[in-house]
Amino acid sequence: MPPVISVRHLSKQFGDTLAVDDLSFTVHEGDIYGFLGQNGAGKSTTIRMLLSLVKPSSGEIRIFGKDLNSHRSSILRQVGALIEKPDLYKYLSAYENLALFAKLSGLKADRRLFMHKLDMVGLAGRASGKVKTFSQGMKQRLGIAVALVHDPPLILLDEPVNGLDPQGIADIRNLIRSLSRDEGKTILISSHLLSEIELTANRMLIIHQGRKMVEGEVSALLDPTRSLVQLDTGNDVETRQKLQQTGWKDLVQTTGDGIQLKMDLKKVPELVSDLVRMKVQVISVKPSSTLEDYFLSLTTRPGHVEAFTD
Amino acid sequence: MWKLLQIELFKIFRKPRTYIAFAAIAAFILLIQLALLVNGRQYLEFMLGFLDDGFFIPYDQINNGYWICFTILNLLLIHVPILVALVAGDIVSGEANMGTLRLLASKPVSRSQIILAKFMASVFYVIALLFWMALIALVLSLVLFGANDVVVAKSTELHQIEKADVLWRYFAAFGFASLALIMVASLSLLLSTLSDNSIGPIVATVCIIIVCTLISEMQIPLYDKYLRPYLFTTYMLGWKGFFYIGVDADGQTIKGSLQNGPAILKSIGVLLAYIVFFVSASVFVFRKKDILS
Amino acid sequence: MKKIIRLLVAVILFCPGDLRAQEINQLVQQVRAKLNQVNDYEASGRMKTNVAFLKVPISGVRIYFKKPGQLRIKNEKGISFVPKGAVSINLGTMLNSGKFTILDGGNDQVGGVPVKVVKLLPEDEESDLVLSTLYIDVSALVILKTRTTTRESGSYELELSYGKYKAYALPDKIIFSFNTRDYKMPKGMTFDFEVDSEGKKEEVKGKTKKGRAEITITNYTINKGLPDSVFSN
Structure with missing residues (x-):
């Protein structure tokens, strides 16, 4: 057929x-x-x-x-x-x-x-x-x-x-x-x-x-384990520095406004508790689902695109 | 094809705009009839007064239904292309503007059929318009003013046609006028396929006709020689040819004859050629067109 | 004094021929008397108009006449353009219209018939008529042709042939020739249909400006009385 x-x-x-x-x-x-x-x-x-x-x-x-x-x-x-x-x-x-x-x-x-x-x-x-x-x-x-x-x-x-x-x-x-x-x-x-x-x-x-x-x-493209999470804190520069000293550093995206992490949504509570422990003032943490963000997630990792295509 | 035509006609005759033309024509004709009922003699004296010193002019007999119908057509037919453009110029571009063209063109009917159906619907509209005009201008005038011989003024001649010889000329004249207006409709259709808004083609059609009419009627030798023979406006007045009667060697009119039959035939040929050209071009353009509206 | 000059002119211009002035006067009187038998008539006929710019059909007309000078041409049906001068077709009217100086114009022939040529000069200087030349068939006492010059309506010519009503001097056929003016209306008003404009203009130039109306009369009803109403509009 x-x-x-x-x-x-x-x-x-x-x-x-x-x-x-x-x-x-x-x-x-x-x-x-x-x-x-x-x-x-x-x-x-x-x-x-x-x-x-x-x-x-x-x-x-x-x-x-x-x-x-x-x-x-x-x-x-x-x-x-x-x-x-x-x-x-x-x-x-x-x-x-x-x-x-x-x-x-x-x-x-x-x-x-x-x-x-x-x-x-x-x-x-x-x-x-x-x-x-x-x-x-x-x-x-x-x-x-x-x-x-x-x-x-x-x-x-x-x-x-x-x-x-x-x-x-x-x-x-x-x-x-x-x-x-x-x-x-x-x-x-x-x-x-x-x-x-x-x-x-x-x-x-x-x-x-x-x-x-x-x-x-x-289901494969919008894999929840690779979601983009938007972090809004009192002082983004300081937060960025603090994150660099933790195991989260590889997930922090270099582009975009504020701080974005590409991560499994299940780990968000863990991230929040780490931030609190580091005395970061957390205003909001939200998983992003706009197309622009999704493009961002695709374009920030060249070569990734091919991996998704069938 | 018949189904498409039905749909196009349904659309045309459900659109309020369509009836503007019918109302305008009725209003115009009734105004002329009223004017001629009250001041017909003065109007005729103005037209034929210079003959007064040589002849007894039977003004009251000339002012009859047949003559009034001719006067109405003479004044009105020049302006009817605007009314035709109002519908035919909108027929493709109006749908593009409204956004229905993409729906129409994504249905399992060929683009050529769409254009031909739209053309045929315009033809139907033109004929309906002229039928309406004939009803008011001819039938009502005859009822109001009665019938008699018709006297038609050319710039250097007066033609008198006997009452019994008139009616067929009106049928022929209305037939010819249909052809001339169908030509206008086909021009409008072409312009309509080229545009995505309806004002453009309507205004463009009217402008083209005004400019061509001016060139045709300006009597400038240069234009008369090189442009006039090729302009469709030169041939659109051919309906009048049916009211120019032929004469024998003795100068007497010959009942049922035409002064210049070949000129009418030529005009019909030229108008048909223009129609074929405009409709083919419309089909060609529309088949090639990317519908982005 | 004027009369004498006129007479002198007449004598000089028209040297005495076969007839003396008196005899000519007498001939005119006889013709007039013959015409005056008719008090009124009603006739039907056909008028054929031949004017370059006028494309009209032959029309059926009725002619009404009543003394002294009422004449009306009406179309039986349809429309007809009657030349204004055509009301002068009744010759009696002219001969009765006033005093004339009558001059001998010699002899001539009209259609093979020998005629006497007579010229009429009205004595009234205000008269519309300037000069009229009559061609009279002396044996039948009928006028076969006239040539008339007027102040208002220009010159015109009548040719008359007689048949059944010769005894009343009423013609069967009248050919009325007259001058017409040029006819031209602005094209912007008429919006002519002309495919080929050039050929057209030459055709108009070539035509003469003489007009002709030919009236053929079939039956007269003579002296049966006519109400004045037929002459009013």
């Missing part, structure tokens, strides 16, 4: 800018594949290339084992997508938007199905409301309903939780998990939030300035 998505040496150049640079990755059936990168890293461009919205400058994209270029329509029939903000026809109702895109995906008008999909995203009660009256979260949910209406085996979600409130974010997360678990969908989800990927994806790829940084199992 071929991988659902197979991307080989994909590049895209816009004028002088190389937006995507020799990117290769593979998404297998049933994966929730996290596509992680900062804004402008090339995530959206890549997803647009997967949807044939943007033409690659070079490289190959195969979806369901078929070349995207030569089997565009048959592939797109089996793909559902939410790309960035879910912009829909503002002057049409939720139901009309859904029906319109369902028709474009080859579906016949089916009121029960459409209402079911709207219900799934909690919009059944607003089916006839014009989209221009919707909040960002409602639009987002309608966008997801549009992506799912034709029951595609592959779903591409570009920043699906952007602009949602905490409850909305949790709802979407649950929906993504259940789509994967209960319906066996393959999902590619992009985000600039590490936590988001961590909570939903089983595999992930980190992209930076158009290039692949790492690709692999989330």
Whole structure:
């Protein structure tokens, strides 16, 4: 069985800018594949290339084992997508938007199905409301309903939780998990939030300035034994000096603001008690999970990247 | 394809903007009709007054429904391209601006089909607009003012067409006007595929038409020789050709004839060529386009 | 005094021919008497207008006449542009319009018919008519042709042919020739459709500015009385 998505040496150049640079990755059936990168890293461009919205400058994209270029329509029939903000026809109702895109995906008008999909995203009660009256979260949910209406085996979600409130974010997360678990969908989800990927994806790829940084199992990449811990003390210079005289010295990172240690989270209590013993005034100790920090942890140890790639 | 066209038409006719044109046309025509109902004679005296010393001019008979429809078309058709651009210029770029284009283009329909469906929807819109115009300008004028021979003023000639010989000319004129406006729509469509906001293509279409009309009508020999034959605006007035009647050797008008049929045919050919060019270019551009909106 | 000069001029210009002045006067009187049999008439006919800038169809017209000088040409259906001078088609009106100095213009032929040429100079100096030349078929006492110069409407010519109504001196066919002015409206007002502008201009230049209206009359209803209302607008 071929991988659902197979991307080989994909590049895209816009004028002088190389937006995507020799990117290769593979998404297998049933994966929730996290596509992680900062804004402008090339995530959206890549997803647009997967949807044939943007033409690659070079490289190959195969979806369901078929070349995207030569089997565009048959592939797109089996793909559902939410790309960035879910912009829909503002002057049409939720139901009309859904029906319109369902028709474009080859579906016949089916009121029960459409209402079911709207219900799934909690919009059944607003089916006839014009989209221009919707909040960002409602639009987002309608966008997801549009992506799912034709029951595609592959779903591409570009920043699906952007602009949602905490409850909305949790709802979407649950929906993504259940789509994967209960319906066996393959999902590619992009985000600039590490936590988001961590909570939903089983595999992930980190992209930076158009290039692949790492690709692999989330559990392996986000290994809790190598977490970055941020230390905030009364006097960082003094604390740094004191740490140099202890067994913690090899774990202290040389870059970044304040003091950071790359360590097993289980050892945090031990670190705190040592600091207290050394009479360091501890203000806070917190495990860091921002993408920037994660990049830092990757880039501070050259050669480490290869170790993670499969 | 039919499905795509249905969807495009659904989108056009659910958009409030679409109806601006219908309302504007109705308002304009009703204003002219009211004016001619009250001051038609004065307007005609202004137009034909210089003939007064040589001929008895039957002003009240000239001021009839057929003549009023011609007057309306003469004043209005020059401005309708703006209304066409308002919809056709928005048809791709408006979706890019709204953000729906990426959703549309990631559906299992080819880009060429999307553009062709959008073009056909614009054609449908143009025809609906002209049908509306015909209904008010022709049918309502005939109801209000009755029918009689139509007298059409050219700059050096007056053409009189007998009542029974008029109606087919209106059908032909509306048909020709559709073609001219479809040409405008195809130009707007091309500009629309090149832009990600809707104002640009609408304004650009209008500017292009204004500049070309000026060059066509300025009567400068240099332009007349080297530019005028190639501008589409030269051919857009061809609908009037149906109201220029042919005469026999004796100087009498020949019922059912045209003064310059070949010029109309040539105009139809030129407009069709422009349409084919603009639509092909739109398909080409849109197929190549990276959709980043 | 003026009269004498006029007469002298007449004598000098038109040396006595076959007829003496008196005889010419008499001929004109006879023609006038013949024309004066008609008090009123209503006729229908067809008018063919031939003016370079006027592209109009042949129109059906009705002509109404009532003494002394009311004449109205109405189109039966549709629209017609009636040349203003065409109201002078009733010759009786002219002959009754005042006193003339009548001059002998010699003999001529109109369409193969020998005619007497008579010139009328109105005695009233304020008259719109300046000079009218009549070509009279002496045997039938009908006018076959006139050439008239007026102050207001320029010069025009009438050619008349007679048939059924010759006895009343009413023509079957009238050809009315007149001068027309140039016709030009700014293109910015008309927005002409012209694909090829150059050929067009030459065509306009080449045309004469003579206009013609040809009225063919099929039946007259004579002296049956006409209400004045047909002459009001």
